[in-house]
Amino acid sequence: MTAEFIAQLKSEWFERFNGIFENSKTIPSSDLKCVELCQERCCPRPDLRLKPPHKVSGSIVVLLPFEMEYLMERTGVARDVFRRWPLALTPDVTIEIGMFDLGKTCPFLTENLQCSIYQFYPLDCRTYPLLPVLNYRRELEWELGSSCPSLALLNPKFGEAVKLIWQELLPVLPQAWWDLYAFADHWKGWPDPKENCNAS
Amino acid sequence: MPLDINGPNGAILHEVHADDAHLLDVACDLFASIFPEDHRHLSYVRPSALGRHPSHPNTLDHVWVVEQGGEWVGLRVFSYILTRDFGYGAYIGFLPKVRGQGMGRWLVSLVHAQLDMDAQLFGKPGSIGFLGEVERPIDCETDEERRVAERRLQFHRRCGAIILPVPFIEPLMIEGVDYLSPEDVRDESPRPMYLVFNPSKRGSEIQNLNLVNFVHGIYLDVYRLPRQHEFVRHSLAYLLGE
Numbered sequence: 001m002t003a004e005f006i007a008q009l010k011s012e013w014f015e016r017f018n019g020i021f022e023n024s025k026t027i028p029s030s031d032l033k034c035v036e037l038c039q040e041r042c043c044p045r046p047d048l049r050l051k052p053p054h055k056v057s058g059s060i061v062v063l064l065p066f067e068m069e070y071l072m073e074r075t076g077v078a079r080d081v082f083r084r085w086p087l088a089l090t091p092d093v094t095i096e097i098g099m100f101d102l103g104k105t106c107p108f109l110t111e112n113l114q115c116s117i118y119q120f121y122p123l124d125c126r127t128y129p130l131l132p133v134l135n136y137r138r139e140l141e142w143e144l145g146s147s148c149p150s151l152a153l154l155n156p157k158f159g160e161a162v163k164l165i166w167q168e169l170l171p172v173l174p175q176a177w178w179d180l181y182a183f184a185d186h187w188k189g190w191p192d193p194k195e196n197c198n199a200s
Numbered sequence: 201m202p203l204d205i206n207g208p209n210g211a212i213l214h215e216v217h218a219d220d221a222h223l224l225d226v227a228c229d230l231f232a233s234i235f236p237e238d239h240r241h242l243s244y245v246r247p248s249a250l251g252r253h254p255s256h257p258n259t260l261d262h263v264w265v266v267e268q269g270g271e272w273v274g275l276r277v278f279s280y281i282l283t284r285d286f287g288y289g290a291y292i293g294f295l296p297k298v299r300g301q302g303m304g305r306w307l308v309s310l311v312h313a314q315l316d317m318d319a320q321l322f323g324k325p326g327s328i329g330f331l332g333e334v335e336r337p338i339d340c341e342t343d344e345e346r347r348v349a350e351r352r353l354q355f356h357r358r359c360g361a362i363i364l365p366v367p368f369i370e371p372l373m374i375e376g377v378d379y380l381s382p383e384d385v386r387d388e389s390p391r392p393m394y395l396v397f398n399p400s401k402r403g404s405e406i407q408n409l410n411l412v413n414f415v416h417g418i419y420l421d422v423y424r425l426p427r428q429h430e431f432v433r434h435s436l437a438y439l440l441g442e
Contacts, residue, residue, distance in 0.1 A: 080441070086367055086438055088336065088367075088392070089338070090338055091338060091392075136357065176363075179363035179365075180363075182362060183362050183365055185407075186362055186399075186407065187408060188407060189408075193410075193412050193436075193440060196412040196413060197440060
């Protein structure tokens with residue numbers, strides 16, 4: 001029963017991802033100059049570990065439910081490239097949410113800072129520098145990633161289209177996922193938590 | 201700097217000391233009234249009012265009660281963990297008639313201030329915040345229980361708490377205490393809970409929380425579990441990839 005329930009959820013989320021990527025073809029360009037201007041803060045990668053934490057804001061990617069499985073299926077990457085957190089949906093059903101951080105850096109970033117899976121790249125990456133926040137009335141609010149160097153170029157029509165995607169996801173995103181998303185503001189994943197394990 | 205004990209709508213904070221029999225009774229009555237489901241843990245209140253108790257070797261404990269308009273309306277039991285730079289909030293609760301007045305946030309700010317003073321007393325620069333355990337609404341059996349659990353969780357979110365993504369099982373009792381025995385809790389089972397962290401101003405500036413430190417702080421230092429206890433390993437399993 002549990003396995004069937006998870007399979008059903010996974011199937012529903014895969015359909016949503018297919019829809020998002022299909023519709024993305026019609027989303028206006030963000031007009032951001034990521035490749036030209038963003039050499040510092042976007043995409044979690046090993047050299048960011050050398051920087052002080054306050055210099056690497058925006059370097060955590062939180063995947064949606066089953067987005068990790070979707071990426072695994074589409075790209076062939078293994079599960080262990082992701083930081084994984086448990087998300088309990090019921091007392092008996094726990095799924096895993098994938099994340100990239102400075103301990104589990106993005107495996108899809110090429111040496112010249114290009115995204116190798118642009119066709120399927122995560123909604124969290126796709127949305128940046130817009131940052132969704134769920135308020136106490138369970139309404140979406142939006143913040144801007146202030147460290148984005150091409151923020152001033154952001155196309156408002158892109159913003160409207162992305163916000164609509166999130167608005168449609170809102171009813172199916174569990175509160176616990178939003179709690180994880182909020183936690184990610186306080187997490188870098190480096191140094192490796194294993195290094196802390198025997199220290200205290 | 202002493203705490204400002206004056207809160208919303210004439211509320212006044214009182215610290216309960218072990219030698220004040222009247223206030224201790226007030227605290228116990230509030231505990232029984234606000235946390236009836238935890239009645240077996242009422243015995244935790246009195247030793248906590250001592251500040252330092254041999255059964256709590258790693259914590260400096262506080263019991264506070266809140267008075268408003270001549271009535272006792274709120275209770276807070278919390279500790280500074282001597283071996284860490286954060287605290288542990290065991291219980292916070294108010295009578296229903298005073299909810300919605302901002303009492304919770306007021307008390308949280310006072311707890312942060314007290315923990316800062318405690319940390320400095322023990323040679324730390326300050327406190328980064330405090331941990332707490334909150335019921336998971338998904339574990340509730342009835343709609344009413346779920347509604348209460350969601351309200352409690354939302355209260356913590358509104359007070360600035362971060363829900364930590366580590367799986368957490370609440371132990372039945374602190375190991376080795378002299379005021380409660382395993383026999384007293386034989387009908388209870390350890391429950392999955394949310395482990396939440398309420399950061400102080402200092403803590404909110406930390407961009408990389410040390411989850412291992414939190415898990416060890418609450419399990420090893422507060423509950424006094426051994427490092428290899430299954431609950432500790434379960435909590436850290438995702439984090440350490442085990």
